[in-house]
Amino acid sequence: MTIPNYPHPEVKAFGERVNAAMYDASIRHSMGGLGGCRDFRIEDFDEDVRPYILAYLEGDLDSVAITYAAMRTKEQELT
8 A cells, every 4th residue: 555645765764763863862861871771972873863862852842843854854855
């Protein structure tokens, strides 16, 4: 089955990377080393996802909006 406007595989993969990075960063940021969780260090994340992580951790934007922005940016880079 096809879905209209389904993203290019590279765009989808980037959105998945951003989502995973936001989730990981959020846990590290809130746990602060508790229970063996690694401390949050932005340097631990790929450079291309760092702006999205930082925007998410500021708390003004939700993960859906940030993922959408990341995917749209990647889509524009490909065209």
